[in-house]
Amino acid sequence: MENVIEVKSLAKIFGNQTALEDVNFHVKKGETFGFLGPSGSGKTTTIKILTGQLAQTSGDAKVFQTPTSSINKPAYRKRIGVITDNSGLYSRLSIYDNLKLYCDLYDVPTKRIQEVLQMVNLTDEPKKPISKLSKGMLQRVTLARAFLHEPDLLFLDEPTSALDPANSKHIHDGLRRLNEKGTTIFLTTHDMTEAESLCNRVAFLNRGKIQLLDEPKALRRQFSDASVTLELKDGREIIVTGDAKGADAIHQYMATGQVVSIHSNEPTLGDIFVEVTGRELV
């Protein structure tokens, strides 16, 4: 399948500080790719390079087979959507007026506004001024703006960081729908649950370097010792290894009717990140 993003030996140095070092990855068409890492790991720098807002120090970065230094053309801009933490809105204008501007800029009919407002659960007050919105609502309007033109490639930098679980779910559903329609999504987050639920593949970024890159399921399998935890009727919890000896033990506990529940001990992406990098995802 065609690669929408290709990054080879990418490096970025600010003064004497290395933000990215020998970063290599690609994103296939139709994929939702998660770029995971704690604050300051280089996620936003990567998005800025890929969207042509920042020049790399060395290495190659291509979007739609075009070097990112050349994607500042309307034809490419129409195919890309970008939401970063500092994507601004016009505070004196209403939600509707903000979105209408972008409908006109992207040549999208204004009836699309209602559809994107539904996607972000904001259909009640389209005429409300931006200055009167909460932080979470602002984030939802910003996302709605990125959804307007159904881009071929959508960059999202921490899209649900200010949202409550109910609205996060709404956004996740919207992103899945966009992805089903063919939008490739490049998502940065430090929310591992979000990454697990949305991403086909994830890369762990730590101090500017990719430490791991694979499908979430494959990573969990790779770092799993295949053990399970048995919860017994007497309240005890027993960890059983995933080998023949463990199988015998499980058989024994089950045969004697002592088992209340069995839980897999597969690690979460968060656990794996801590194991690989020695750092928490904050």
Add this chain to the structure above:
Amino acid sequence: MTFSMKRVMAIFQKDMKDLSKNIYITSTLILPLFFAFFYGRMDNLTIDVHYMVINLVLAVVTSFVQCAIIAEEKEKNTLRGLMLSPATLPEILGGKSLVSFILTIGTILICTMLTDYEPVNLSLVALAIIISILFYIALGTLMGLLSRSVVEASVLIMPVIFIFGFSSMFQPFAEEYPILSVVDYLPSIQLIEVAAAVESGSGFADVVGNLAIIFVWVLVAMVATAIVYKKREMDE
């Protein structure tokens, strides 16, 4: 390069709506109107007085409004949103400049009515004023791109208002301080010279030199603006 009038008009309409709710910026229109009203009560105004008011409109309304709306876009990170959209530099700056252009024309018309100014050759004077507006819009854009906030823009624009708005006041000192003779080449002074020549019956051929000087200012300001805009498209 593609040029979409629809995108220009979208940015223009957005800015007009936004500006109508922005008292801080729109209140600047009052200053030249006040001067026009004040001078309008006097008899036999000279061409210098008429153009002091018009140059004040160009400095205060054209440059400041343009500078402030660009600076606000930067301050609120909305300019980057426009830059990341399919809108090109001419479309973005065209849409934003149209706002300042229309406000300038409107303010100049009201001021000339208040001061009762009727040029002998309206089309020639209008041409000179329109070329001047282009310069002040480019200058305002440049200052706006160099500012980080509206407050900073308000400070940065002060020398512009002082130099271009009140340049005719420096001319009498040019004999004493030769360095001030450069004032003669400022677009504000050139505009006054065009207007004075027109009043004494001169035609296009007589003022083409003055118009050319103003046009050179326009080109220099536009090139500088384009360079700074391209730099602002990228982070450092």
